[in-house]
Amino acid sequence: MKKYVSVFVFIIIGIIGCINVSAFTRNGNGNLKLITSEKINITVMEAPILVIENGPIQKIVDDIQWFGQASVRIQASGKFIYIDPYLVTDKEPAELIFITHSHGDHFSIDDIKKIVNNNTKIYAPKDCCQKLISEGIVNCKEVVPGQTLNIDGIKVKVVPAYNIVKNFHPKEKKFVGYVLTVGGVKIYHPGDTERIPEMKDIKCDIAFMPLGQTYTMQNVEEAANAVLDVQAKFAIPIHYGMYEGAASDAQLFKDLLKDKVTVVIKECKNPLQH
Numbered sequence: 001m002k003k004y005v006s007v008f009v010f011i012i013i014g015i016i017g018c019i020n021v022s023a024f025t026r027n028g029n030g031n032l033k034l035i036t037s038e039k040i041n042i043t044v045m046e047a048p049i050l051v052i053e054n055g056p057i058q059k060i061v062d063d064i065q066w067f068g069q070a071s072v073r074i075q076a077s078g079k080f081i082y083i084d085p086y087l088v089t090d091k092e093p094a095e096l097i098f099i100t101h102s103h104g105d106h107f108s109i110d111d112i113k114k115i116v117n118n119n120t121k122i123y124a125p126k127d128c129c130q131k132l133i134s135e136g137i138v139n140c141k142e143v144v145p146g147q148t149l150n151i152d153g154i155k156v157k158v159v160p161a162y163n164i165v166k167n168f169h170p171k172e173k174k175f176v177g178y179v180l181t182v183g184g185v186k187i188y189h190p191g192d193t194e195r196i197p198e199m200k201d202i203k204c205d206i207a208f209m210p211l212g213q214t215y216t217m218q219n220v221e222e223a224a225n226a227v228l229d230v231q232a233k234f235a236i237p238i239h240y241g242m243y244e245g246a247a248s249d250a251q252l253f254k255d256l257l258k259d260k261v262t263v264v265i266k267e268c269k270n271p272l273q274h
Contacts (some may be wrong), residue, residue, distance in 0.1 A: 066266040076182040085111040099124035100191030101175035155181040161191035199229040207232035210239030224256040
């Protein structure tokens with residue numbers, strides 16, 4: 001499809017070139033326009049150009065499953081990757097599991113057992129690995145903020161996650177988030193965090209962002225600004241609608257980022273979600 005769209009654009013450009021085109025510009029909606037010497041504006045494509053540029057990113061976004069809270073499944077490069085699996089309803093076996101910290105809605109041994117097999121690789125803070133090993137799940141490697149890993153061709157940057165104002169996730173606990181680079185697409189899962197200074201050093205294509213305002217962000221505006229900090233193209237709100245936050249927060253998040261970032265509000269089929 002991408003190939004055909006590109007060919008279509010070049011054909012249109014060639015045709016319009018015959019009428020003495022002098023410049024390209026974009027209209028207020030970000031659509032590509034041509035300006036002729038006769039001062040006639042012609043819209044080549046009604047869809048924003050990023051629809052063409054972001055094909056591989058869009059595919060990953062479409063395939064993401066959200067189970068509630070911070071629990072997500074990413075399907076990319078032929079792998080099922082789970083982050084903070086919790087109340088998992090789709091039991092596709094995991095190639096990779098990443099845990100951000102030991103709180104019960106992020107680190108659920110029962111849910112990990114649903115999706116783990118002998119080939120699954122797990123990455124988690126030290127206390128989580130210790131608990132998994134005690135349960136007979138031995139293929140767990142400890143992580144700390146600042147690490148960079150290469151796992152089966154997937155680059156992983158382990159980043160900090162902590163509260164600044166609140167005290168539910170102290171920095172000294174060394175809780176983590178992750179930036180995964182899968183097939184050239186960078187995906188940021190921040191874990192439980194407020195908007196922290198380290199976010200300005202992160203660049204990603206897809207950002208999950210917690211909207212709960214009890215344990216993570218101060219408010220929805222802070223979450224939206226965190227997305228702008230990491231320069232995401234797509235943002236997916238998480239960590240709302242179960243123990244804190246509501247669907248209206250996700251809509252506000254989308255409204256705040258309108259014309260800046262494409263926000264995709266994922267459907268969660270978990271019965272506890274509201």
